[in-house]
Amino acid sequence: xxxxxxxxxxxxxxxxxxxxxxxxxxxxxxxxxxxxxxxxxxxxxxxxxxxxxxxxxxxxxxxxxxxxxxxxxxxxxxxxxxxxxxxxxxxxxxxxxxxxxxxxxxxxxxxxxxxxxxxxxxxxxxxxxxxxxxxxxxxxxxxxxxxxxxxxxxxxxxxxxxxxxxxxxxxxxxxxxxxxxxxxxxxxxxxxxxxxxxxxxxxxxxxxxxxxxxxxxxxxxxxxxxxxxxxxxxxxxxxxxxx
Amino acid sequence: xxxxxxxxxxxxxxxxxxxxxxxxxxxxxxxxxxxxxxxxxxxxxxxxxxxxxxxxxxxxxxxxxxxxxxxxxxxxxxxxxxxxxxxxxxxxxxxxxxxxxxxxxxxxxxxxxxxxxxxxxxxxxxxxxxxxxxxxxxxxxxxxxxxxxxxxxxxxxxxxxxxxxxxxxxxxxxxxxxxxxxxxxxxxxxxxxxxxxxxxxxxxxxxxxx
Amino acid sequence: xxxxxxxxxxxxxxxxxxxxxxxxxxxxxxxxxxxxxxxxxxxxxxxxxxxxxxxxxxxxxxxxxxxxxxxxxxxxxxxxxxxxxxxxxxxxxxxxxxxxxxxxxxxxxxxxxxxxxxxxxxxxxxxxxxxxxxxxxxxxxxxxxxxxxxxxxxxxxxxxxxxxxxxxxxxxxxxxxxxxxxxxxxxxxxxxxxxxxxxxxxxxxxxxxx
Numbered sequence: 001x002x003x004x005x006x007x008x009x010x011x012x013x014x015x016x017x018x019x020x021x022x023x024x025x026x027x028x029x030x031x032x033x034x035x036x037x038x039x040x041x042x043x044x045x046x047x048x049x050x051x052x053x054x055x056x057x058x059x060x061x062x063x064x065x066x067x068x069x070x071x072x073x074x075x076x077x078x079x080x081x082x083x084x085x086x087x088x089x090x091x092x093x094x095x096x097x098x099x100x101x102x103x104x105x106x107x108x109x110x111x112x113x114x115x116x117x118x119x120x121x122x123x124x125x126x127x128x129x130x131x132x133x134x135x136x137x138x139x140x141x142x143x144x145x146x147x148x149x150x151x152x153x154x155x156x157x158x159x160x161x162x163x164x165x166x167x168x169x170x171x172x173x174x175x176x177x178x179x180x181x182x183x184x185x186x187x188x189x190x191x192x193x194x195x196x197x198x199x200x201x202x203x204x205x206x207x208x209x210x211x212x213x214x215x216x217x218x219x220x221x222x223x224x225x226x227x228x229x230x231x232x233x234x235x236x237x238x239x240x241x242x243x
Numbered sequence: 244x245x246x247x248x249x250x251x252x253x254x255x256x257x258x259x260x261x262x263x264x265x266x267x268x269x270x271x272x273x274x275x276x277x278x279x280x281x282x283x284x285x286x287x288x289x290x291x292x293x294x295x296x297x298x299x300x301x302x303x304x305x306x307x308x309x310x311x312x313x314x315x316x317x318x319x320x321x322x323x324x325x326x327x328x329x330x331x332x333x334x335x336x337x338x339x340x341x342x343x344x345x346x347x348x349x350x351x352x353x354x355x356x357x358x359x360x361x362x363x364x365x366x367x368x369x370x371x372x373x374x375x376x377x378x379x380x381x382x383x384x385x386x387x388x389x390x391x392x393x394x395x396x397x398x399x400x401x402x403x404x405x406x407x408x409x410x411x412x413x414x415x416x417x418x419x420x421x422x423x424x425x426x427x428x429x430x431x432x433x434x435x436x437x438x439x440x441x442x443x444x445x446x447x448x449x450x451x452x453x
Numbered sequence: 454x455x456x457x458x459x460x461x462x463x464x465x466x467x468x469x470x471x472x473x474x475x476x477x478x479x480x481x482x483x484x485x486x487x488x489x490x491x492x493x494x495x496x497x498x499x500x501x502x503x504x505x506x507x508x509x510x511x512x513x514x515x516x517x518x519x520x521x522x523x524x525x526x527x528x529x530x531x532x533x534x535x536x537x538x539x540x541x542x543x544x545x546x547x548x549x550x551x552x553x554x555x556x557x558x559x560x561x562x563x564x565x566x567x568x569x570x571x572x573x574x575x576x577x578x579x580x581x582x583x584x585x586x587x588x589x590x591x592x593x594x595x596x597x598x599x600x601x602x603x604x605x606x607x608x609x610x611x612x613x614x615x616x617x618x619x620x621x622x623x624x625x626x627x628x629x630x631x632x633x634x635x636x637x638x639x640x641x642x643x644x645x646x647x648x649x650x651x652x653x654x655x656x657x658x659x660x661x662x663x
Contacts, residue, residue, distance in 0.1 A: 118258070119257065119258070120258070120259070120260030122260060122261075122310070123260065124310070125319060125320075137327035137328060137330075138329065138330050138335065139398070140399065140400065140406075140407070142335060143335060143339050143342065143398060144339070144407050144412045145412070146332070146335040146336045146338070146339040147336075147339035147340065147342070147343050147409065148409065148412045148413065149336065150336055150339060150340055150355055150356065151409060170344065170346070171403070171404060173345075174345070174403045174404075178402070178403075213380060214346070214376075214377050214378065214379050214387060215377055215378070215380065216376060234377060
């Protein structure tokens with residue numbers, strides 16, 4: 001190993017690759033693939049020797065580089081119309097450099113709560129105010145996270161069955177309700193389409209049965225031969241008409 | 244100190260959400276005497292008064308605070324009334340259960356949250372985030388809850404199908420980011436020699452496994 | 454209205470903890486035109502500047518907000534006893550990609566960064582810098598990510614259009630050209646007389662990335 005072991009930590013294969021290119025002061029458009037590949041692999045060895053978990057991403061890049069190196073060693077056999085095999089790593093490197101630079105620009109901006117500070121809501125003002133806000137200050141991630149918390153807390157005696165199937169009755173229930181809301185009433189067959197699998201058929205059907213059962217949907221049929229019609233049994237706000 | 248004391252104190256007052264005392268100000272600065280700080284506070288007070296701003300420097304609860312003048316209170320209250328409010332953790336959790344499990348029955352939600360949720364359901368209904376979808380034909384004909392169109396709007400969702408699945412929530416693990424943080428920390432602390440670097444390396448990898 | 458418009462607006466700015474828009478200001482007042490409000494805001498801006506206060510009036514995230522000048526940051530941080538907002542390098546890079554590529558899919562971002570980003574996405578979601586915009590109609594219905602209003606606030610951006618244009622970034626434009634040139638050069642040397650189909654393709658893919 002002829003290079004100094006000054007271990008920096010790299011975020012990923014592109015980060016390491018960029019470091020090697022800069023350290024060797026080589027042209028990104030003319031990467032000496034053999035040298036860089038060797039150094040890259042040595043680096044992975046060092047990481048492994050130090051018991052650093054080498055992520056799969058690093059290994060994928062190693063494989064790519066070895067492949068490119070081997071391709072470069074076969075000068076005349078390669079298809080002449082093919083581009084320089086090294087561009088396979090040059091291109092992502094270019095993209096990576098671009099966003100690395102932007103990330104640098106980002107961190108140089110006047111960051112809130114690092115460089116600049118704003119007024120805080122003064123408690124004395126809040127006190128004068130009853131909770132009657134109309135807008136909500138909440139985002140989807142908070143909702144998801146709340147659900148994850150609930151599911152993870154494992155209350156005694158509660159068993160949450162996580163549905164593994166692709167379509168849940170719940171989703172199909174919503175689908176049917178949304179459909180009925182939009183169209184007023186629909187024919188039975190409109191709930192199904194030809195590209196559905198049997199299991200999806202069944203789930204949709206179960207959802208429909210459930211809806212009819214709880215009284216949110218009415219199924220109507222004029223004669224035994226005519227198509228079954230489905231009608232909503234709730235008003236615009238989703239309230240059940242039956243009360 | 245390369246900035247005028249007066250303006251540094253103004254910055255303190257500006258960024259604080261509560262009254263700050265002379266003693267505190269002194270503790271955040273180096274080598275300033277209470278009297279020089281008191282003088283600067285007096286100067287600020289006089290300045291705001293003479294400039295006839297909408298805010299004044301007030302002595303409250305043993306400290307100093309920038310407050311808007313009371314004549315502006317009606318305007319500010321109008322503003323605060325339309326400001327977004329937060330949902331309590333309990334409300335958010337209840338909403339999450341309804342969103343993911345709908346059509347949901349009250350006792351099912353209570354079973355998951357482990358507490359009575361009558362008040363929360365009322366709040367969520369008032370905020371138009373949930374609705375009563377109907378009644379289940381079970382003893383007692385319990386109400387069935389689901390989310391509303393407003394719910395989709397608030398969470399910027401196209402439809403209920405766009406709600407992330409539990410699996411997707413879990414997939415956003417934490418290990419990777421912790422690793423990155425550890426890396427950055429290390430890069431801040433420039434290692435002097437290679438032995439150091441190597442030993443730090445082990446520590447970093449140790450951290451990630453915990 | 455018995456108080457000067459300018460000072461009422463100042464009171465709003467002083468009492469709010471988030472940027473307020475011209476539209477909001479208008480909704481809290483009766484019978485004021487957008488142009489008179491805009492004028493008052495301009496006046497305030499000029500006043501704070503000429504008075505050389507510790508804070509300035511800035512346009513961020515589509516609204517207006519009073520912010521301390523960055524020279525006072527060390528003092529305020531001492532007061533707040535908090536460490537400043539810090540994002541790891543990895544998080545910043547991921548955020549940069551999402552900011553420029555939004556709506557962005559996880560696997561697209563991972564392709565660009567070359568690593569798994571699950572944990573980073575979670576951090577960015579937790580910090581409310583990115584949000585889930587919906588799902589893409591692709592196999593697996595992957596989630597789509599974009600930046601939030603908070604992102605604009607934190608990074609002192611008026612709007613998304615204020616992000617520096619990618620092609621304005623120095624060197625990079627040149628590099629793209631160099632890449633294309635280098636390709637051409639090589640092809641001239643190696644494949645004298647062959648069609649440039651491959652090179653055209655490369656250029657096209659280079660363009661889409663800007």
